[in-house]
Amino acid sequence: MAMSLIGIVLGIAFFVITQAQTSGFEAFFIRTILGTNGAIKISDRFQDMDGTVSKVSKDGNFQFFFRSREEAQYTEGIRFPDEIRNALASYQDITGISEVLEGTAELAGSSRSFPVIFQGIRYHDHSQVSELNNQLIAGAIVDFAKDPMSILVGNRIAERLMLKIGDRIVMKGGTGTLQLRIAGVFETGVSQIDKKRIYIHLSTARQFKGERFAGSFFQLALDNPDKAPELAAQIQYHLGHRSVSWQEREKVWLDVFKALRISSAITVSSILLLSGLGIFNVFAIMVIEKTRDIAILRSMGFSRFDASAVFLWQGLIILFLGVLLGSFFGFLSTYFISEIPLRIRGIFSTDSFVVNWDVFHYLWAISLASVFVVIATWVPARRAGKIQPAKIIRETL
Amino acid sequence: MKHPPLLQAKNLKYSFNETGTSTHVLNDVSIELFPGEITSIVGPSGCGKSTLLYLLGLLDRPDSGEISLNEKDVLKCDDKKRTILRNHKLGFVFQFHFLIKELSVLDNVALPMRKAGKSKTASYEKARDVLGKLGLLDKSNRFPHKLSGGEQQRVAIARAIINSPSLILADEPTGNLDTENSKKVHSVLSKLAIEENISVLIVTHNLELAQSCDRVIKMRDGRIIE
Ligand SMILES: Nc1ncnc2c1ncn2[C@@H]1O[C@H](COP(=O)(O)OP(=O)(O)OP(=O)(O)O)[C@@H](O)[C@H]1O
Ligand SMILES: [Mg+2]
Numbered sequence: 001m002a003m004s005l006i007g008i009v010l011g012i013a014f015f016v017i018t019q020a021q022t023s024g025f026e027a028f029f030i031r032t033i034l035g036t037n038g039a040i041k042i043s044d045r046f047q048d049m050d051g052t053v054s055k056v057s058k059d060g061n062f063q064f065f066f067r068s069r070e071e072a073q074y075t076e077g078i079r080f081p082d083e084i085r086n087a088l089a090s091y092q093d094i095t096g097i098s099e100v101l102e103g104t105a106e107l108a109g110s111s112r113s114f115p116v117i118f119q120g121i122r123y124h125d126h127s128q129v130s131e132l133n134n135q136l137i138a139g140a141i142v143d144f145a146k147d148p149m150s151i152l153v154g155n156r157i158a159e160r161l162m163l164k165i166g167d168r169i170v171m172k173g174g175t176g177t178l179q180l181r182i183a184g185v186f187e188t189g190v191s192q193i194d195k196k197r198i199y200i201h202l203s204t205a206r207q208f209k210g211e212r213f214a215g216s217f218f219q220l221a222l223d224n225p226d227k228a229p230e231l232a233a234q235i236q237y238h239l240g241h242r243s244v245s246w247q248e249r250e251k252v253w254l255d256v257f258k259a260l261r262i263s264s265a266i267t268v269s270s271i272l273l274l275s276g277l278g279i280f281n282v283f284a285i286m287v288i289e290k291t292r293d294i295a296i297l298r299s300m301g302f303s304r305f306d307a308s309a310v311f312l313w314q315g316l317i318i319l320f321l322g323v324l325l326g327s328f329f330g331f332l333s334t335y336f337i338s339e340i341p342l343r344i345r346g347i348f349s350t351d352s353f354v355v356n357w358d359v360f361h362y363l364w365a366i367s368l369a370s371v372f373v374v375i376a377t378w379v380p381a382r383r384a385g386k387i388q389p390a391k392i393i394r395e396t397l
Numbered sequence: 398m399k400h401p402p403l404l405q406a407k408n409l410k411y412s413f414n415e416t417g418t419s420t421h422v423l424n425d426v427s428i429e430l431f432p433g434e435i436t437s438i439v440g441p442s443g444c445g446k447s448t449l450l451y452l453l454g455l456l457d458r459p460d461s462g463e464i465s466l467n468e469k470d471v472l473k474c475d476d477k478k479r480t481i482l483r484n485h486k487l488g489f490v491f492q493f494h495f496l497i498k499e500l501s502v503l504d505n506v507a508l509p510m511r512k513a514g515k516s517k518t519a520s521y522e523k524a525r526d527v528l529g530k531l532g533l534l535d536k537s538n539r540f541p542h543k544l545s546g547g548e549q550q551r552v553a554i555a556r557a558i559i560n561s562p563s564l565i566l567a568d569e570p571t572g573n574l575d576t577e578n579s580k581k582v583h584s585v586l587s588k589l590a591i592e593e594n595i596s597v598l599i600v601t602h603n604l605e606l607a608q609s610c611d612r613v614i615k616m617r618d619g620r621i622i623e
Contacts, residue, residue: 296495299456300509300556301484303477390457394447397492397568 001282005318007275008369012326013333014271015365018264020334024356026257030225033250035131036188038098038219039228042088042235042243045079078216078241087239088220093231096128096221101205103215105173107153107198109161113172116157117196120205129221132186132199139165139184148201150183156195158185171200175210189350269368276372279318283311283380287387294384295392308385315377322373323366330362401468402429403563403596404453409462411448411619422448423459424619430564435590435597437607440616446600447568449616453598454487454566455479467563484513488557488565492572494549496541496556502528503537506555513560520559527555531585547578554585558595565589567599571606579603 078084081099088097101120106113123145127133133141137155144150151171153163163169163182171178180200187194200208209215222228228245236243247254287294294307338355411423422445430436430453438446451457453464455471464471466486471479496505506528507520515523528534531551541549550570557565567586571579583599583606590597590611599610607613615623 292495293497296497297508298480299454299483299489301480301512301560303480306512388457390451393456393491393495394451397447 001279001314001318004275004278004282005322007271007278008318008322008373009326009329011268011272011275012322012362012365012369013330015265015268015368016327016330016361017333017337018268019261019361019364020330020355020357021337021353022257022261022264023358023361024338024354026254026261027356028350028354029253029257030246030250032189033246033253034221034225035135036190036193037246037249038096038129039222039225039246040220040232040235040243041217041249042078042084042220042239042241043217044242045240078218081216081218084218084239084241088218088235091231091235093223093227094220095223096125098122098125098129098219099202099216100126100219101202101209101216103174103205103209105171105208107157107161108170108172109163112161114157114161115196116153116171116198118171118198118200118205118208120200120202120209122202126199126219129219135186135188136184137187139182141184144183144199147181147183148204149178149180150201151180152184152186152199153182154194154197155185155187156191157198158182160195171198171208174208176208178204178208189344265364272365272369272372275322275369276376278376279315279373280376280379283315283377284383287311287380287384290384291387291392292396294387295389295396298387298389299393304385307387308381311381311384312377315373315381319370319373319377322369326365326369327362330365400431400433403432403467404428404430405463405465405468406453407463409449409452409459409464411445411452411457411459422619423452426462426616426619426621428453428614428621430596430598432563432596433590433594434612435587435599435610436612436614437599437601437610438614438616439601439604439607444616445619446616450566450568450598450600453564454489455483484509485560486563488554488560488562490550490553490557490565490567490570492569494541494546494553496549496552498541500540501537502533502539502541502544502552505541505552506537506559509556510559523559524555527559528552531555545578547574547581550574550578550582551585554582554589558589558593561593563596565595565597567597569600569602571601571603579606583609 105118107116167182229247232243232245334355337353340353342353344350407427409423409426412419412421452459503524506524510520528537571582586597589595601607
C-alpha cells in the first residue's frame with residue numbers, strides 16, 4: 001500500500017512538473033513569436049470571387065471563416081496602406097498597427113558580405129506590435145529612431161560580421177547601395193530571425209527597394225492574441241488582403257508543443273494507472289483474505305455498506321494523502337526546476353528552465369489520480385459488499 | 398406452551414440450482430420456536446440442518462415458504478432490515494468460533510453492540526458482564542488464538558448474546574470440543590435459555606446432549622420426521 005501511495009504521489013508530482021515545463025516552454029515560445037512577428041500579418045491583396053465565407057455562430061458569438069480557393073488572384077503587397085490603416089482602426093481588438101516593407105539585400109562588412117532580409121519600419125509603430133525595445137542587447141533605440149540611415153541587426157549577423165555599435169556598413173542590392181550606421185543589436189531568441197533580419201527605417205527601405213508596394217505588409221498586435229484567427233478571417237474578408245494569424249503561421253511549432261504536452265501527460269498518467277492497479281491488487285487480495293471475517297460480521301448485523309466502507313475509507317485516505325503530498329512535491333519541484341540554469345537558443349532564448357504555473361495542471365493530475373484510485377477502490381469494495389454470509393460460512397465449515 | 402411462538406416457519410423449500418441440475422435440500426419444513434425453550438435438531442450429515450439454520454437466521458432466503466419473527470413476516474424485508482434484525486434479535490454460534498484474530502476478546506464481544514450504535518464504555522461494560530457470566534473475565538484482554546477451543550467457543554457465545562437476542566442459533570457449537578467442554582458449552586446455552594428467556598436452537602450430532610434439550614427435532618433428507 002505504501003508503494004501505491006508513493007506511486008500516486010510521484011504520479012501527481014511528475015504530471016504537474018512535466019506539464020509546467022512543456023506548457024512553460026510553449027507559453028514562452030508564443031511570447032517570443034508574438035513579440036517578434038506580431039499577432040496578425042496582413043499582406044498581399046487578392047481577388048477571389050469564388051472564395052467562401054462561412055459565418056459560424058458559437059455560444060452566441062459570430063465567427064467568420066474564409067476559405068480561399070487555389071486559383072485566387074494575388075497582387076503582391078499592399079497598394080493603399082492608408083486606407084487599410086483607416087479600416088483597421090475600426091477594429092477595437094487591435095492595439096497596434098505597423099506597416100513593414102520587407103526585402104532582401106546583402107550586408108557588406110569590412111571583410112565579407114552576408115545575405116539578409118531587411119524590414120523597413122516606423123520605429124514608433126513597430127514598438128506597438130513587437131518587443132523590439134526589449135530585444136535590444138546592445139545600442140539604443142533612440143539612436144535608431146532619430147537617424148534615418150541607422151540600422152538594427154540581429155545578434156548572429158553582428159557576430160558573423162563582427163559589427164559594433166556605431167560601425168558603418170554597406171547594404172547592397174535593390175536600387176544600389178546604402179551607407180548605414182549600426183544603432184543596435186537585437187536578439188529575439190529565434191535563430192532564423194537573429195541570423196537573417198535587420199531593421200531599417202521605412203522611408204529608407206522604400207528608397208532602397210524602389211517599389212513602394214511589393215513586399216509591404218502590416219503587422220498587428222491584439223488585445224487578446226487568442227482572438228487572432230477569428231479576427232484574421234474577418235480582416236481578410238472585409239479588406240480583401242491575405243491575413244494570417246500567428247496560430248496559423250506557427251502551426252507547426254504549436255503542434256509540436258501540443259504533441260509534447262499530451263504525450264508527456266499520457267506517459268506520466270501511466271504512473272498513476274500503475275499505482276491504481278497496485279491499489280486494486282492490494283484491495284482485491286485484502287477482500288479475499290477477509291472474506292470470512294466479512295461474512296461473520298455480516299451475520300452479526302454489519303451491513304453491506306459497512307463491509308464496503310472499510311475499503312472505501314482506506315482508498316480515500318490514500319487518495320487524500322497522495323493528492324496532498326503529490327501537489328506539494330510537484331509545486332516544490334516545479335519551483336526548483338525553474339531555477340535550473342539551461343541555455344536554449346533556437347526557437348527562443350532562455351537561460352533557465354521555463355515553467356508555467358497553472359492550477360489546471362494540478363486539477364488534471366488530481367482528477368486522473370482520483371479516477372484511478374476511486375475505480376481501484378470501488379471495485380473491490382463492491383465485491384466486499386456483495387459477500388454472501390451463508391455461502392461463505394457454509395464453505396468455510 | 399401458552400406463549401405465541403417467537404419464530405414460525407412454514408413449508409420452507411430450498412434447493413441449490415447449478416448449471417441445470419437442481420438439488421432439493423429442504424422440502425416443506427415447518428418449525429416453531431418459543432422463548433425460553435432450548436430445541437435441538439439432529440439428523441444424518443447432509444440432511445439440511447445447516448441450511449435450515451441459515452434460513453431461520455435470515456442469512457439466506459428460501460425458494461418458498463414463510464418465516465415470521467415475533468409474528469412479523471421477515472421474508473418480505475429487504476436486506477437492510479434483515480441485517481438490523483440479525484444485529485438486534487439474533488445470535489449465531491458456529492462449529493468454528495469465527496472470532497476476529499486482530500481483535501482482543503473484549504473487542505470481539507463488544508463488536509455487535511458497537512454496531513448497534515452503543516457507546517464504547519457501555520459496550521465494554523456489557524461485554525465484561527457477559528464474559529463474567531461465562532467465566533471468561535480474566536481472559537478479556539487476550540487475543541483469540543491464545544485461548545483453548547472451549548474458551549474460544551464460549552467467547553463466541555458471549556458475542557452472540559451481548560445484544561440480548563431473542564433467538565440463538567447454534568450450528569454444531571460443540572462439534573470441535575471434547576466431552577467436558579461440550580457439556581460446559583451446552584449448559585451455558587441451556588442456562589441462557591432459562592435465565593434470559595431466550596429461545597435456543599442447537600444443531601448437534603451429540604445425541605446425549607440433544608436428549609437433554611426441551612425438544613428434539615429429527616430431520617432426514619430435507620424433511621422433519623418427528
Ligand atoms: N453449493 C451447493 N450446491 C449443491 N448442493 C449443496 C451445496 N451446499 C450444500 N449442498 C447440499 O445440501 C445438502 C444440505 O446441506 P447442509 O449443510 O444443510 O447439511 P447438514 O445437515 O448441515 O450436514 P452436516 O451435518 O454434515 O453439517 C447436502 O446434501 C449438501 O450436499
Ligand atoms: Mg451442517
